[in-house]
């Protein structure tokens with residue numbers, strides 16, 4: 001079954017949780033016992049409607065404060081697809097959670113409260129989706145019931161958003177605008193009768209219609225070796241397979257490949273998946289590859305098709321989203337994790353802070369928690385990465401604080 | 415015809431996670447309950463390292479209140495796949511006084527497992543414990559990371575979790591800490607069943623409809639077993655039931671069912687409106703029951 005990963009973004013109270021709850025309800029993904037729990041809690045709070053947000057706000061602290069503070073994952077499915085929703089918080093102080101939630105998303109739902117229109121938060125949500133290069137975006141203009149289902153208001157918001165779209169450098173995205181009322185389930189899974197002027201798809205129809213070509217990028221194939229499989233058993237005495245997950249495009253038996261960083265060449269002998277062999281394996285699949293030559297390959301090496309290798313470099317520029325309480329300072333050292341390899345890096349320079357509301361960049365000396373900025377890095381050994389805009393899978397990294405072991409930042413190679 | 419692999423997104427993700435565990439940790443272990451989720455994990459681990467054997471042991475925390483069918487199944491699986499199984503008993507912690515047995519109508523050894531698990535982690539110096547929890551099971555689990563760091567006491571600090579960005583997993587820990595790993599985080603109950611079906615994975619017989627001595631309490635169906643407390647007015651009868659999860663016998667309720675094959679189970683789940691954990695009495699104690707247990711180091 002096809003799996004689609006979605007992130008949602010919206011300011012507090014725009015109705016994100018209600019919308020997701022609605023999707024669950026309308027696709028019959030809420031079971032009676034969960035629904036009963038929601039009914040019970042709604043009643044306890046004195047509501048005359050079902051508070052679907054209770055289905056998604058998982059932690060006690062969140063239920064108390066009534067806000068979403070961490071990324072929660074929610075699942076629903078139809079006959080066509082399985083959906084994985086990363087529900088993320090909207091405040092500026094949760095930028096890191098938004099980036100985290102969107103970092104695995106193939107599509108995003110950005111919520112706007114019809115009464116408020118495009119606000120600073122919307123800029124930020126759009127910015128983050130562009131930074132991460134999420135290709136499919138739905139702008140759900142919510143609470144239409146509170147603005148008399150007015151087409152004029154909807155059109156104005158669409159106009160404002162398109163204005164914002166012009167500021168983005170990332171042009172390969174599809175943006176759909178849908179007027180909805182999450183609370184009353186209008187244009188979520190069922191067409192709204194109150195808005196006959198809107199003839200487009202409902203949110204669910206739109207998601208159902210997406211094909212994997214729409215949301216997956218096709219880029220040169222990369223294979224980061226996770227571990228070397230050596231059974232050393234009687235029956236597989238000389239077996240030496242490289243286990244990893246293919247990204248970008250498929251690999252085939254007979255492909256001439258180059259191993260990075262050693263730059264040695266070989267040919268794919270076999271592609272194993274469990275106890276079977278295949279002639280071709282697609283992007284996304286976790287396989288074990290054997291090569292025709294006895295070359296030295298270890299964890300962290302990248303296997304690419306010969307002629308498609310990225311350049312190795314010991315210095316790079318990247319956009320970094322900072323996720324740690326301790327600010328990022330020039331001259332400090334971190335561990336850079338690029339897919340399956342780790343290396344020591346030094347922060348060479350912090351070039352600028354990028355404002356997530358498109359109001360321009362500023363020169364800064366450090367990046368604080370939730371800041372996004374352009375950073376120069378010096379690496380302890382050559383890294384064979386791609387620019388994120390050309391190859392998402394091979395153009396991303398995380399920075400780890402060696403003292404606390406925390407994931408301190410997420411990077412996008414320029 | 416050219417043989418092209420068809421990618422199963424969830425399966426590939428789980429295999430990727432298993433391989434990261436083996437590459438990043440020195441002493442991982444797979445927590446094996448004998449239930450369908452941990453059986454699925456075993457199959458995925460097999461796939462991740464084939465033709466090599468699964469490169470870590472299995473750990474079963476035995477409450478002593480098992481379904482006998484599960485234990486028989488466990489031993490058969492271990493033998494067939496030449497797995498290395500470690501068993502630690504809750505009874506030992508009761509005997510040495512580190513935990514106290516609950517008493518009364520709802521008494522269960524389920525929450526006592528935590529102490530035995532933490533002891534085993536310390537005894538074997540496990541740095542990664544692989545578990546079959548899924549985020550769709552329960553709303554506190556919806557926030558769980560794939561690599562979830564626990565402190566010396568096995569505690570989960572849910573407000574201070576490492577961000578998990580992209581598909582990159584950061585397994586760096588200090589001495590004494592350990593990581594709980596959840597390779598099938600993103601699977602739903604139906605995903606697991608569909609996988610068991612497609613892969614022809616054997617599962618214990620109690621998942622299928624069978625005639626059993628039961629009694630009813632609070633609208634749920636309980637096994638009439640020596641381990642389950644029963645009031646005198648709670649009458650035992652025979653009914654056709656099956657189990658949707660396999661945990662400790664004292665906290666796993668049955669559902670009435672005629673489903674005697676995987677196909678029929680899948681059909682039943684599709685049509686069913688009672689969620690899987692709805693049959694787990696341990697969650698019903700309060701709205702925050704699961705979160706509280708997790709903070710204390712539960713699976």
Ligand SMILES: Nc1nc2c(ncn2[C@@H]2O[C@H](COP(=O)(O)OP(=O)(O)O)[C@@H](O)[C@H]2O)c(=O)[nH]1
Pocket residue numbers: 010011012013014015016017018019051053066067068142143144145146180181182183184
């Ligand atoms: N009238 C109306 N109220 C809504 C709608 N969607 C959400 N709400 C209400 O707005 C409030 C905030 O919703 P919630 O889903 O918790 O917002 P979140 O913070 O974005 O998750 C709740 O009281 C909802 O009932 C809508 O379409 N119409």
